[in-house]
Amino acid sequence: AQSVTQPDIHITVSEGASLELRCNYSYGATPYLFWYVQSPGQGLQLLLKYFSGDTLVQGIKGFEAEFKRSQSSFNLRKPSVHWSDAAEYFCAVVYQTGANNLFFGTGTRLTVIP
Amino acid sequence: GAVVSQHPSWVICKSGTSVKIECRSLDFQATTMFWYRQFPKQSLMLMATSNEGSKATYEQGVEKDKFLINHASLTLSTLTVTSAHPEDSSFYICSARGRGAYEQYFGPGTRLTVT
Numbered sequence: 001a002q003s004v005t006q007p008d009i010h011i012t013v014s015e016g017a018s019l020e021l022r023c024n025y026s027y028g029a030t031p032y033l034f035w036y037v038q039s040p041g042q043g044l045q046l047l048l049k050y051f052s053g054d055t056l057v058q059g060i061k062g063f064e065a066e067f068k069r070s071q072s073s074f075n076l077r078k079p080s081v082h083w084s085d086a087a088e089y090f091c092a093v094v095y096q097t098g099a100n101n102l103f104f105g106t107g108t109r110l111t112v113i114p
Numbered sequence: 115g116a117v118v119s120q121h122p123s124w125v126i127c128k129s130g131t132s133v134k135i136e137c138r139s140l141d142f143q144a145t146t147m148f149w150y151r152q153f154p155k156q157s158l159m160l161m162a163t164s165n166e167g168s169k170a171t172y173e174q175g176v177e178k179d180k181f182l183i184n185h186a187s188l189t190l191s192t193l194t195v196t197s198a199h200p201e202d203s204s205f206y207i208c209s210a211r212g213r214g215a216y217e218q219y220f221g222p223g224t225r226l227t228v229t
Contacts (some may be wrong), residue, residue, distance in 0.1 A: 032216045043120070043207050043220040044158075051216070090157065094216045101148075102209075102218055104157045 002027050004093050004104035014113045021076040021108050023091030029061050032094040033074040034102070035065055039087045047089075050074060061085070086112040117141050118210050127198055128229055129193035134194045135224045137208030144210030147191035148218060149183060152205045164191055198228040 005024045013019055025031055032051050036044040048059025055067040065076045074091060091105040117140040125132045137147060144164050150158040162178075163186035164170040172178045180202075182194040191210075195202055205225050209218035 001128070034217060036220070041205075041223070043118070043222040044209075046116075046217060046219065049217055097161070100174075100216055101160060101163065106157045 002093075002095050002103055004091055006089075006091055006107040006108050008108045009106070010111065011110045012111040012113060015083050016080050019076075019078045019085070019110070021089050021091075021110070023074045023076065023105060024072050025028050025074065025091075025093045026072065027093075027095050029096065030069065031096070033065075033067060034092040034094075035059065035063070035076045036090045036092060037061075037087050038090065038107075044090065047076070055065075062073045081110075081112055083112045083114060086110055115214060116219040118144075118208065118219045118221040121209055122223050124223060124225040124227075126227045126229060129199055130197055130214075132194055132196045133198060133226060134192055135192045135206055135208075135226075137193070137210070137221050139189045139210040139219070141186040142210070142212050144191070145188065146211045147185055148209045148211070149181070149191075149193050150207045150209065152207060152223075154205075161193075173217040181203060195226065198226070200228045202226065203228045 003026045019090045035047040038044045047063050048057050050057050050067045058064050063078050088107045090107045092102045119138045121136045149161045152158050160178045162170045162172045164183050167190050170183035185191040206225040209220045211218045
């Protein structure tokens, strides 16, 4: 079955510390992978995406993500977190099944401590 | 680029009335638009997918007669919640996708409160 797993419901980090948010996907074929961020009461903003090629992708706001086929993972990273990064982060996957709909993970809420 | 707007950003309506939410792609042609519902502290639940000029495809469990979706142009889709009830209160988010694309761009969402 097609699924996206974000194992961490809530993560707290100190401002300036590094961050890694985990995402694992299921299904056999290589999917298209995305990370979105949602601030409270807002829509989702696309941080980055991976379709093919270099497995380390750079996104906006200093975020990057690495696709690891062997681990079925697409973890999001940032070397130094800012207080404004506090938000909900969603990993999403498109499985190329025709409809090409987005499958979302359950989200990880990031709290940043001053 | 790839900006999607939603209007209104919040709306309060009385039980039994209908409310329309608009979703517009401002700088690209959205051949496909999606409507999601999001409950507090939860992920997005896809309600329906609409292709320009076609009838919407609803997800299982979503009442098509209650949530009317129209995608009459490449830049506008509307969601009408008919005969609204308090349990329809939620955060509704639309997204848009261009022809041949896989990524979706999201609107800012509409908070609906039914009293």
